[in-house]
Amino acid sequence: MIRSDILREIAPILHDHLVVCNIGLPSQELHMIDDNAKNFYMLGTMGLSSSIGLGLAMAQPKTVISIDGDGSVLTNFGTLPTIANNVTDNFILLIIDNGSYGSTGDQPTYAGKKTKLEDVAKACGCENVVTCKAEDTGATLQAAIDSKKMTIIVSKCESGNIKLDVITMDPVVIRDRFMNAVKA
Amino acid sequence: MSISTKIVDDFIAQGVNFITTVPCKQLAGVIDEVEARPEIHHVPSNKEDEGMGLCAGAFMGGKRPAIIMQNTAIGVTINTLATLTQYYRMPLPMLISYRGELREPVACQVEMAVHTKALLNQMLIPTYHFHKESDASELQEILKYTFMCNKPVAILTDASFWGGYGDQ
Numbered sequence: 174m175i176r177s178d179i180l181r182e183i184a185p186i187l188h189d190h191l192v193v194c195n196i197g198l199p200s201q202e203l204h205m206i207d208d209n210a211k212n213f214y215m216l217g218t219m220g221l222s223s224s225i226g227l228g229l230a231m232a233q234p235k236t237v238i239s240i241d242g243d244g245s246v247l248t249n250f251g252t253l254p255t256i257a258n259n260v261t262d263n264f265i266l267l268i269i270d271n272g273s274y275g276s277t278g279d280q281p282t283y284a285g286k287k288t289k290l291e292d293v294a295k296a297c298g299c300e301n302v303v304t305c306k307a308e309d310t311g312a313t314l315q316a317a318i319d320s321k322k323m324t325i326i327v328s329k330c331e332s333g334n335i336k337l338d339v340i341t342m343d344p345v346v347i348r349d350r351f352m353n354a355v356k357a
Numbered sequence: 358m359s360i361s362t363k364i365v366d367d368f369i370a371q372g373v374n375f376i377t378t379v380p381c382k383q384l385a386g387v388i389d390e391v392e393a394r395p396e397i398h399h400v401p402s403n404k405e406d407e408g409m410g411l412c413a414g415a416f417m418g419g420k421r422p423a424i425i426m427q428n429t430a431i432g433v434t435i436n437t438l439a440t441l442t443q444y445y446r447m448p449l450p451m452l453i454s455y456r457g458e459l460r461e462p463v464a465c466q467v468e469m470a471v472h473t474k475a476l477l478n479q480m481l482i483p484t485y486h487f488h489k490e491s492d493a494s495e496l497q498e499i500l501k502y503t504f505m506c507n508k509p510v511a512i513l514t515d516a517s518f519w520g521g522y523g524d525q
Contacts, residue, residue, distance in 0.1 A: 217440025217444060224409075228418065229415065229418045232417075255400070344446075
C-alpha cells in the first residue's frame, strides 16, 4: 500500500474529526478523496503539521488528527519533545512513514534507513507510540481515537505517488471554513 | 511594578491566552511572568518556527496567541511567516529581544541585528521598537492592532529597554 491507499481507507474515520494535513501530495490526496471543512490543508511550511495540530488540540476539546510524513517529522524533530512534554489527550499524530520524500520525487529519507521514528518518539518521552502496517492504519487510528489518550502512530507503507492536481483553494478560505468547523 | 509584569498584564488585558517562548537572557523575566500566570497557556518550544505552528493551531482553535523570541529567530522563521502566518492571514504578536544593539556584549549578536529591521521590512511586517521603558505604553495598542489586521507584528525590545545586562 502507498500513502494514497491509506488515506482512501481511513477517510471515513477522518471525516468526523479535525484534520491537519501535511504539505504537498498528502493534502492534495485528502482534498481529492474527501474535501470537507474539517480538513486544514497545508499549502506550504513543511514540517509544521504536528505543531499546528498540537496547538489546535490544546486550544479546544475536539479530537485533532495531524497527518504527517517521515520526511516532515525529520524536518521538525523538535516537535517530538514538545508533544511528549505537553500531553494533550485529544491529539493524534499519524506519521505515514514511506521512507521517502514523496512530494519531491521519492528521494529516500533517513527514516527509511537506520532511523526509526517510533524509537525517536519514545526516546523524546512520548508515551503512546504505536507502529502499524499500512493495512492496519484504520483500526489503529480508530483505537487511538477511542482511547482518548494522546497517541503517535507510525504507519509503515511503500513509497509511491498518484498523479493529481494541486489545491487551488485560497488559503484564507481554507482557514476560514476550517475555523467555522472547529466552532460548530 | 516591573516591566515584565506590565508587559504580561498588557497581554492578558488584550485577551492573549496562549504564548509560546524560546528563551533569551533579556526575556528571562517576562518568560517567568508568562509561566506564572494562570490566564496564559505557556508552551515552550524548541525552535521558533515550531512555535509559530503552535500559535497557528491555537488561533484556529479560538485562542489569542503570541510568541516571545530573540531576533536571531527572524532568520529561522521567514518561510513560516510567509507561507503560514501571512498566507493564511493569522494574527501573531511577536515580542522580540533585539540583541546586538547598544550595550550588547556579544559581537556575534550584531551580525543578525544589522539584518533584523531589513528582513522585517522586506516581509512587510509592521515593526515597533521599544528603546525606553516608556515606549511600552503602546503595547496594548499594538496588540489591538495585530488582532484587528490579522498579521504578524514585531515588537523589538533592545538592551536599553530592558536596562542593560545587569552587570554592565
